[in-house]
Amino acid sequence: MDKTALKTIVIIGGGAAGFFCAATFAHRKDTRVLLLEKSGKWLSKVKVSGGGRCNVTHQCDSIADMAKKYPRGEQFVKKTFHQFFVPDTISWFAAHGVKLKAEADNRMFPITDDSQTIIDCLMRKVAQQQVHLKLNHHVTQILPEEGRYRIQLKGLEDIVADIVVLASGGFPKLDQFDWMSTLGHNILSPVPSLFTFNIPKHPIAQLMGLSVPNALVKITGTKLQQSGPLLITHWGLSGPAVLKLSAYGALALAEANYHFSIQVNWLNDFNEETLRAHLQYYKQQHPQQKVINTQGLQMPARLWGFMLLESELGPEQRWTDLPAKLFNKLVKNLAAYEFEVKGKTTFKEEFVTAGGVDLSEVNSQTMESKRHPGIYFAGEILNIDGVTGGFNFQNAWTTGYIAAQNIAATLER
């Protein structure tokens, strides 16, 4: 690279990753940084994220534990987090006037509970770094040209850059990656992650709004299973157990065209065997009690009533004269209730796509392309996605930061 000429760095995408890259790239007199955004708005996902509060990251001090929350990219983030991890995110925002707080489930938000605080902070910082902000700049092609990159824009003049950061987020369809096709990177076909399960015309829908604190949901015929709170909705099942399962099963479920069977254990403190033993003991202790009045199970009364109906037990049924066949049916319904899932519903609170730029073609130490020197990647454009809880933004901060530091290091050479 010619040391004397002014260098142009173009960051494509005005979202979390692009902004963090621009914000953490220290201003230099020999460089101009342009941040291009195709829409008319900066940081639009940050604005709506976390129900308008922005779930910035997830409180966690173990890189290995955190990495497990990424169904795609686990091995890659293990490496990137060594350079910029959760404590670095917390310190960076604190140093720039934004205190983060952790909630009981370890999700972290700004103490203002307002995503605008994060936007204001990033906007201030990129202004200080003298980044040139360009809205309505839609990149349509990137052409390698004598060691530099010609960036074609919709309806505007080309820009020639020495270094390009691709931080354009994820796209739901493969052809939406066409604008970067000249770079020849392998793209893993995108499929949705983080969705809820549709169970059409099932009587359980009468119980919409009810939840159980600890259920286990398994996809029949696979090893896929997840536990956690489970919510009954008017169209099917939702809640953390289902969302996590949708993320880890994203590829398999897409292949099954969202038509599959699940088994639900509503009382995941027990398995079928221990539940059977528990209920046998309860029966011996309370023979005259009506089954409907059973105490001590972590299940709303209306769901318990539904389970009894599904097990052909009437409201007057007492434990003492419960036939063994119906006892077995009850245990089965509680520990392995079967549903046919037909379709999915996008989880609007935090929608991400699985798929994107093949990680084997990106250097995890620098975020530079292994195919083209001077091309960097950051954020959801990569084949990295996390479950809900602040993991996706943490990936955006980490990869944006690493790209910025390594671009600076390259310019020093």
Ligand SMILES: Cc1cc2nc3c(=O)[nH]c(=O)nc-3n(C[C@H](O)[C@H](O)[C@H](O)COP(=O)(O)OP(=O)(O)OC[C@H]3O[C@@H](n4cnc5c(N)ncnc54)[C@H](O)[C@@H]3O)c2cc1C
């Ligand atoms: C409703 C919602 C809520 C969410 N809440 C959370 C949350 O609380 N916590 C969390 O961790 N994650 C959350 N996520 C996920 C998180 O928002 C994303 O993972 C994250 O925004 C990815 O950042 P990014 O910068 O890579 O991409 P994006 O934020 O998608 O930004 C990419 C930008 O690039 C622009 N762009 C695309 N193509 C071009 C082009 N050709 N030329 C120029 N510009 C282009 C896009 O317009 C966009 O503005 C949420 C997602 C949604 C949809």
